[in-house]
Amino acid sequence: MSKEIGITVKKNEDFSEWYTQVVIKAQLTDYAPVKGLIVLRPYGYSIWEFLKSSVDQKLKATGHENGFLPVLIPESLLSKETTHFAGFTPEVFWVTHSGDAEIGDRLALRPTSETLAYSMYSKWIKSWRDLPLKINFWNSALRAEIKSTKPFLRTSEFLWQEGHTAHTTPEEAESEVMTILDIYRKTVEEELAIPVIVGKKSEKEKFVGAVYTTTMESIMPDGKALQMGTSHFLGQNFSKPFDVKFLDKQNIETFAWQTSWGVSWRLIGALIMVHGDDKGLVLPPRVAPIQAVIIPIYSSQPDKEAVLRKANEIKEVLAKCGFRIHVDSRDEFTPGYKFNDWEMKGVPLRIEIGPKDLAKNKMVLVRRDSLKKSDLSFETVEEGVAHMFDGIQEDLFEKAKKLLSERTKNVADLSQFKKEIETGMFLSSPWCGDQKCEEKIKEDTGADIRVIPFDVKRSNAPCIVCGKPSKTDAMFARGY
RNA sequence: GGGACCGUAGUCUAGCUUGGUCAUGAUGCUAGCCUGGGGUGCUAGAGGUCGCCGGUUCAAGUCCGGCCGGUCCCA
Structure with a gap:
């Protein structure tokens, strides 16, 4: 019937258009009224929450704490580290008025928070005993994108986390840089099933103001590389202008050694591009808001009752194992419609239960990644489904690794x-x-x-x- | 940074060249039936400042200008 509700172009024929359709039609996001800004819809936000919690847990396990910084930064602060300021100034949004009154020292909507964070750090850090200071901030950053915006990949505001740390020695700070990069790599490879290449940026490409930048990069199916996350060694480049210093054990005043690092919702963009196909999104089970959808199939009223009862029973069993399961009991759609709908949304596994299955005491499983069908007995639901999820996660990663090595x-x-x-x-x-x-x-x-x-x-x-x-x-x- | 294109119900779209019962069709939505293992069918109904502002004109979805928003290609 109407093809407009599905994806109308093939991924390998019109990649850009394909991407745009997937993000909108899978209901991850929608355009906001202001150019370059997008709205995250619940389905998209849910993916972000899984990413966030994965990174957050690892940060906490390595001694980081969360804080919050305000969105406005006075120009006088932002311009303190001159190369940093020069690098960001073309894309800064400025707040110039409060009500009708002009603001003297205009305020930047944070493009990144090094300057603000470190002006605070200089107050908080007095002694070597105050170090290391390792704070992470979940917030958004604003960088004006004049042209070629693309949901998740290039928008004027994006969700991310930015971590800012201060240490007593360069060795300790550099080790922090690597710890973080490794956390990022693990998250991306294990949760998103996307392999990355880790290393350093060149001088030209490093973060403005950093001593050096470490990065993880991956290649997208259209042959363009995507920066997936960065972790910077700042040396004393910021601690000097911002006066972040401490008295060490020998009573010598020393500038702190610092790092900063971040990953953004751009990772969701990578996820879409790497795993998606002509039917839409393909989500790895670990970050899928819905891991399996149960489609009940029936025609007669008695069948309907029996099938729905079984569907909900299976859902309960799986939910107890910690799986995220949805029963699509919408009566106004046919099974075929639902199949297409959930495929577009990338749900990793579909479970079909109909009268024929009840008779045989089994259900039909269909993998989103391979679209392969198999049967599973009701008795072995937990192990069967868990095994299926592991298989999908692993196969997606293997497929992505193949893409990377071929490219x-x-x-x-x-x-x-x-x-x-x-x-x-x-x-x-x-x-x-x-x-x-x-x-x-x-x-x-x-x-x-x-x-x-x-x-x-x-x-x-x-x-x-x-x-x-x-x-x-x-x-x-x-x-x- | 350079270029091309687009904006008409929730969505897709006809109409624009040649201004005048032209707001078209589909899908979606609501109600009722039918159906149900790959985007089902029937009947009835609701839904529009034709992106915004201005100009030309007796008359603008249609012509002109500006703005806003979006897409694609190249650097």
Whole structure:
């Protein structure tokens, strides 16, 4: 019938349009009245909550606490660290009035909170005994996106967490940077089933104001790289202008060593792009708001009663195991309609129960990822479904790993590089370390250095641009 | 940063070139029936400042300008 309610384009034919349709039609989000802003609908927010709780638990387990920072930052504070300010100022929203009265020191809607947090930290930190200070903030950040906005990937306001820590030594701070990156990697790989490459950003691509930035990157099915999360070593770059200092054990006044780090709802965008298919969203069981939907099938009234009773009974059994189960007992839709509807929403597992099944004492399971059908006896529901979820989670991860490895290639020759980058590849190439070569590549091909992997395999070939001896191999790609 | 396109009930859409009973159709929604293992069928009903503001005109969904919002492509 009407195709308009489903996804009308194929993922590999019109990727952008496909993405836009999926986020809207699966009811994750909708456009707000102001350009570049989106509304999270309950289904989308629910996914964010799973992500949030996964990260939050890991942060708390490693000694972090949550706090809250206000959204307004006075310009005088924001501009204290000059390179940082210069980096962010083009996309800052300013509050200039309260009522009709003009505000003297205009207020920024936070693009990120380093400056505000550290002005507070300087008050709170006096002694080495006050360190380490490790606070995380769940909030939103605002960065004006003038053009090409896209739900979850590029919006003028986004949900994220930003962590800010202060330490007595650089070693301790650098170890914190890695702890966080590892928490991020685990969350993305284990919950979202998306493999990432971890490493450092180049000088050009690092966070403005940081000493260095570590990152995790992944490749999307359209061949563009996506930055999935970053963890920065700030050194004393902020502690000096913001006067975050303490007396150490030798009674010497010392500036603190700092880190900051964040992941945003952009991860939801990655989730959609990596796992989705022509029918819509495909959610890994660990982050699916509804893990299995039970579709009762009946025609006669007695059948209906028996089937619904069984459906609810199965739901209860599974709910007791901690699974999130929904019985779709809507009477106004046919089973076929419901199948399509829940497939669009990416529910990992569908359970069909009808009169035929009751007679045989079993139910039909259909996996969202593979659409493969199988039978499951009522007696072994818990183990059967749990096993199914594990299988789906694992298969999605394996499939995504395959995508990443297919899209990754070592290239040492510039003309081959140019050819490969056109096909949407993630290329590992030798690089002399000079920013000029990095800029040249960007100019000629549109590709950035996305990440210099920690486990980089040196090709020892000459720099792909200038031909001088290379310092390292770096991963290049066009990015979001 | 450069370019192309779009905006008409919840959704998709006809009409715009050539201004004048043109607000079209479908889907969705509500009620009642029918049906139900892959987007079911019938009957009745509700639903519109044609994105906003201004201009041209006797007359604007239609022509012109500005604004707002959205999509895609390239850097």
